[in-house]
Amino acid sequence: MSRAKLSREHKRQLGQFLTPPFIARAIVERLCISPSERVLEPALGSGAFVFALLDALGEHLTPARLLRWVQTHLYGCEIDVQIMERFVAEWRARGLGVLPKNIVRGDFFRWLPPSCDQRAALNRHLYFRSPLAFFDLIIGNPPFGGSIDPLIQDELDQIFGTRNGMKIKKETYAFFLVKCLDMLKLGGRLCFICSDTVLTIPTMLGLRYLLQEQCEIEISRVPGQFEETTQNLVLITLVKHGRKASHIRVFGDRAKTKDVEVTPNLSWRVNGEYARYFEGQTLGDKFVASSGMTTGNNALFLRKIVNGLIAEPYEFSFAQEPITLAGEVERARLGKLSDAQRLTIREREQRGEMRRIVHWEQRQTPLAVPVPHADYRFYNKATSAVVYAAPEWVIFWRDQGAYVYTFKKTGKWYLHGVGGRPYFEKEGITWSLIAPRLYTRWLPPGYILDSGAPCAFLKPGVEHDELFFVMGWTLTDLCNRILKQVINHTRNIQSKDFERLPYPDWVPPRSKDDAIAFIKELVHKAMTGKRFNADHPSLQSLNEFYKYQPRRLRPVVAYTTASAQARLF
Numbered sequence: 001m002s003r004a005k006l007s008r009e010h011k012r013q014l015g016q017f018l019t020p021p022f023i024a025r026a027i028v029e030r031l032c033i034s035p036s037e038r039v040l041e042p043a044l045g046s047g048a049f050v051f052a053l054l055d056a057l058g059e060h061l062t063p064a065r066l067l068r069w070v071q072t073h074l075y076g077c078e079i080d081v082q083i084m085e086r087f088v089a090e091w092r093a094r095g096l097g098v099l100p101k102n103i104v105r106g107d108f109f110r111w112l113p114p115s116c117d118q119r120a121a122l123n124r125h126l127y128f129r130s131p132l133a134f135f136d137l138i139i140g141n142p143p144f145g146g147s148i149d150p151l152i153q154d155e156l157d158q159i160f161g162t163r164n165g166m167k168i169k170k171e172t173y174a175f176f177l178v179k180c181l182d183m184l185k186l187g188g189r190l191c192f193i194c195s196d197t198v199l200t201i202p203t204m205l206g207l208r209y210l211l212q213e214q215c216e217i218e219i220s221r222v223p224g225q226f227e228e229t230t231q232n233l234v235l236i237t238l239v240k241h242g243r244k245a246s247h248i249r250v251f252g253d254r255a256k257t258k259d260v261e262v263t264p265n266l267s268w269r270v271n272g273e274y275a276r277y278f279e280g281q282t283l284g285d286k287f288v289a290s291s292g293m294t295t296g297n298n299a300l301f302l303r304k305i306v307n308g309l310i311a312e313p314y315e316f317s318f319a320q321e322p323i324t325l326a327g328e329v330e331r332a333r334l335g336k337l338s339d340a341q342r343l344t345i346r347e348r349e350q351r352g353e354m355r356r357i358v359h360w361e362q363r364q365t366p367l368a369v370p371v372p373h374a375d376y377r378f379y380n381k382a383t384s385a386v387v388y389a390a391p392e393w394v395i396f397w398r399d400q401g402a403y404v405y406t407f408k409k410t411g412k413w414y415l416h417g418v419g420g421r422p423y424f425e426k427e428g429i430t431w432s433l434i435a436p437r438l439y440t441r442w443l444p445p446g447y448i449l450d451s452g453a454p455c456a457f458l459k460p461g462v463e464h465d466e467l468f469f470v471m472g473w474t475l476t477d478l479c480n481r482i483l484k485q486v487i488n489h490t491r492n493i494q495s496k497d498f499e500r501l502p503y504p505d506w507v508p509p510r511s512k513d514d515a516i517a518f519i520k521e522l523v524h525k526a527m528t529g530k531r532f533n534a535d536h537p538s539l540q541s542l543n544e545f546y547k548y549q550p551r552r553l554r555p556v557v558a559y560t561t562a563s564a565q566a567r568l569f
């Protein structure tokens with residue numbers, strides 16, 4: 001790997017994109033920091049925030065008092081040696097004297113204020129007994145998408161991975177936020193530049209709940225552009241009160257916490273207009289949605305259909321391979337196996353046990369196979385077509401998928417499962433995982449499902465026509481606005497996002513029947529060759545069928561951790 005590439009990879013692993021000093025200065029100015037405050041920058045970088053703080057305080061303190069403040073009130077941590085050297089060089093260049101003992105190079109996840117028992121750093125019990133409510137201000141730009149030391153990942157997950165009975169995603173910025181919240185005094189402030197995924201994405205639901213239960217929250221724009229990242233960023237400012245606030249401020253608007261709580265993902269992008277759609281059922285009440293599979297090697301198993309034929313380059317068979325401890329360690333998560341697992345595998349190795357693996361050989365000339373064929377199934381890959389798309393791919397599926405399942409089970413990865421398997425070959429609706437809006441289309445029975453195109457299936461007992469009614473709804477502009485504004489504003493549209501969409505129970509029965517007939521007609525037209533895209537006038541006319549009309553008042557279910565969990569898992 002080239003030096004530049006290595007350096008890029010190193011920065012990516014550390015989530016290292018430094019805040020331009022002018023942005024740090026603009027943020028610090030707004031905070032009006034007082035010299036009585038004890039301050040932490042948990043991921044210093046080259047010190048943009050620390051130096052902005054010192055400049056701001058330097059306007060009010062004599063140099064001698066500033067140096068005293070630095071030694072007694074300033075805390076910081078940075079994992080990367082090189083960037084720390086840059087920080088220290090700047091520190092010296094500014095004539096700030098010796099580095100305070102509270103500014104250290106190290107992993108923030110192993111770090112506690114020096115007054116704590118350092119041996120306690122990774123012990124859950126002692127962690128919570130240590131003086132965590134310690135800082136008046138925590139400021140910075142924690143790493144986003146960085147790697148967490150594999151040696152302590154599982155312990156960290158135990159410490160930070162659950163709050164209020166809800167999952168906190170194992171993601172560097174989420175764990176930084178949780179640890180920093182623990183370290184903040186009541187009345188203390190936290191101000192972080194942070195990925196905008198904090199606003200809506202379902203995997204951050206537990207984090208949003210934790211923060212809104214304890215803090216006053218303000219989300220604002222970052223005052224300036226970053227050159228080192230294209231990630232969308234926001235500035236999150238928290239004041240820890242230890243109780244729930246009635247509002248969250250988001251880009252100058254006030255979202256009522258009770259409106260946030262009515263959305264299944266606790267969306268911070270909701271407002272009064274959107275909250276009303278969530279007063280009834282969600283699509284998850286009628287559908288179960290699922291992701292599909294990854295084969296582990298698409299080139300090996302997937303074939304493109306061309307004029308009703310596929311070209312099969314391989315001859316497949318099964319072979320045997322010995323089970324060995326070395327092989328199993330290579331396949332294990334983080335290379336870790338328990339003592340009991342090691343023992344069992346060693347015994348199997350000693351007994352000379354074998355496992356079945358897939359063997360393939362290149363044919364001299366690819367075999368032309370007409371499809372449909374008993375050895376293949378249609379394969380549902382993502383496309384931007386809506387309503388219906390003729391099959392374009394098949395997957396080698398001899399013996400009910402035995403070759404693909406075996407390959408997945410014996411590959412050199414630790415996730416050996418096959419996503420979506422219970423739904424293979426069922427009728428449903430499907431869409432593209434990565435898309436600016438729902439490209440929904442009818443999925444006829446008989447398909448194997450790809451992870452790039454999640455699908456939804458009717459729950460038992462739900463009328464078949466709901467498939468078409470809901471498909472029509474998901475093609476409307478209103479549904480897509482709700483999806484992208486409230487449910488998940490990123491480009492990903494996961495199966496759970498679909499389940500969290502409101503069910504349009506405001507549509508009166510007559511319009512519902514008309515919508516179903518209309519959609520069935522569209523599917524018929526698409527199956528006989530007509531192509532639709534999301535802007536097609538026929539699809540635009542769907543908006544009328546699903547127009548919102550106030551429903552009769554129904555009781556709003558109080559938001560509890562239990563109800564949140566029930567929706568989440």
Ligand SMILES: C[S@@+](CC[C@H](N)C(=O)[O-])C[C@H]1O[C@@H](n2cnc3c(N)ncnc32)[C@H](O)[C@@H]1O
Pocket residue numbers: 014015016017018019020042043044045046047048049077078079080083106107108109140141142143144146
């Ligand atoms: C997004 S950068 C921001 C740096 C600095 N706060 C700024 O605003 O310029 C995140 C920093 O966190 C550091 N970092 C990553 N993981 C860390 C960890 N576990 N403990 C401490 N620092 C970490 C990276 O090396 C990087 O310097």
